Amino acid sequence: MTERVYNFNPGPSTLPYTALEEASQDILNYKGLGMGIMEVSHRSKEFMAVVEEAEADLRELLSIPQDYAVLFLQGGASMQFAMAPMNLIMPDKKGAYLNTGTWSKKAIKEAEIVARVQVAYSSEGSGFDHVPDDNDYEVDDDAEYLYFVSNNTIYGTQFHSFPDKDKMLISDMSSDILSRPIDIRRFGLIFAGAQKNMGPAGVTIVIIRKDLLDNAPPTLPTFFRYKTHAEKGSMFNTPPCFAIYCVGRVLKWIRQNGGVEAMERRNREKAGILYNILYKSGFYRPHARQSSRSFMNVTFNLPTSELEAMFIAEAAQNGLVGLKGHRSIGGIRASIYNAFPVEGVKRLVEFMAEFEKKYG
Ligand SMILES: *Cc1c(COP(=O)(O)O)cnc(C)c1O
Numbered sequence: 001m002t003e004r005v006y007n008f009n010p011g012p013s014t015l016p017y018t019a020l021e022e023a024s025q026d027i028l029n030y031k032g033l034g035m036g037i038m039e040v041s042h043r044s045k046e047f048m049a050v051v052e053e054a055e056a057d058l059r060e061l062l063s064i065p066q067d068y069a070v071l072f073l074q075g076g077a078s079m080q081f082a083m084a085p086m087n088l089i090m091p092d093k094k095g096a097y098l099n100t101g102t103w104s105k106k107a108i109k110e111a112e113i114v115a116r117v118q119v120a121y122s123s124e125g126s127g128f129d130h131v132p133d134d135n136d137y138e139v140d141d142d143a144e145y146l147y148f149v150s151n152n153t154i155y156g157t158q159f160h161s162f163p164d165k166d167k168m169l170i171s172d173m174s175s176d177i178l179s180r181p182i183d184i185r186r187f188g189l190i191f192a193g194a195q196k197n198m199g200p201a202g203v204t205i206v207i208i209r210k211d212l213l214d215n216a217p218p219t220l221p222t223f224f225r226y227k228t229h230a231e232k233g234s235m236f237n238t239p240p241c242f243a244i245y246c247v248g249r250v251l252k253w254i255r256q257n258g259g260v261e262a263m264e265r266r267n268r269e270k271a272g273i274l275y276n277i278l279y280k281s282g283f284y285r286p287h288a289r290q291s292s293r294s295f296m297n298v299t300f301n302l303p304t305s306e307l308e309a310m311f312i313a314e315a316a317q318n319g320l321v322g323l324k325g326h327r328s329i330g331g332i333r334a335s336i337y338n339a340f341p342v343e344g345v346k347r348l349v350e351f352m353a354e355f356e357k358k359y360g
Contacts, residue, residue, distance in 0.1 A: 015199070127155075153335075189208045266338075
């Protein structure tokens with residue numbers, strides 16, 4: 001077997017090795033059933049137990065109150081860009097949005113198709129290098145909710161405290177869910193594609209306050225209603241069984257490793273090591289403003305795009321892969337989600353020092 005590399009990919013991304021090992025066995029024979037987990041009926045008691053356990057573990061890890069539903073949906077985070085405003089914005093109301101990067105921009109575009117929208121703040125003018133403070137913007141009174149992306153995966157910025165505007169919050173937490181404790185009560189809806197910080201691609205987790213399930217207009221088809229999936233325990237149709245199973249393995253790993261508080265400590269440590277070198281260096285230039293720097297995706301540039309290409313290629317030769325920045329901003333992006341080991345960050349920092357010595 002080839003040695004495991006340090007995988008900095010932004011999503012799909014590195015997963016806990018123990019979860020992969022467990023899955024590799026269960027693919028062949030699940031709990032002695034004589035068939036693999038992917039071959040088990042989604043209506044069987046064995047698979048129902050998988051879903052129930054995943055939900056219970058998620059509830060425990062994030063302290064999700066009983067008046068919130070947890071759903072396992074398909075369609076990715078991108079489907080939620082449309083589903084959230086379709087379900088939640090009453091005809092005389094609007095959605096307020098903070099535009100802090102590519103993913104908020106796409107969400108705004110979808111919301112505008114089905115409802116009125118207020119873009120309360122945009123950091124586009126400065127290359128999405130920060131997220132706003134509460135006093136940087138106002139939210140209209142007739143806004144149903146305030147929508148924000150808690151971690152901007154592409155630009156490497158993150159809300160370190162959530163907006164406090166006396167509005168129900170909605171958040172796309174695709175790239176930082178389970179990276180720290182959160183106060184669910186402040187949110188009407190949270191959604192996250194699994195493939196960044198929680199599992200493989202194919203399932204999207206939705207956490208929604210149950211009273212909101214009745215907001216959907218009568219014209220909305222059955223499948224697009226949160227209520228449909230809540231009432232059927234995410235089994236309205238065949239769910240993404242294997243992806244849910246894998247998320248379950250990752251949730252167990254988080255529990256065995258101290259929960260979200262421990263994840264946060266480790267994430268702070270990892271990001272700290274990287275930002276420490278970025279701070280001191282004149283060679284590497286961080287993209288995000290200091291107060292907005294993400295603990296999940298660390299973005300930076302080198303003096304020229306030629307050097308950046310060399311950096312990415314030489315890093316890969318040293319077992320550090322997936323460091324190329326998103327095509328919309330270029331440069332380098334180190335994605336260091338929960339499952340990414342501290343040792344990998346240390347290796348990257350050593351490599352960065354050597355690279356600077358050689359070419360700086
Ligand atoms: C990756 C990402 C998305 C898109 O997720 P899909 O599951 O591919 O639709 C949306 N929002 C954020 C913050 C992301 O990081």
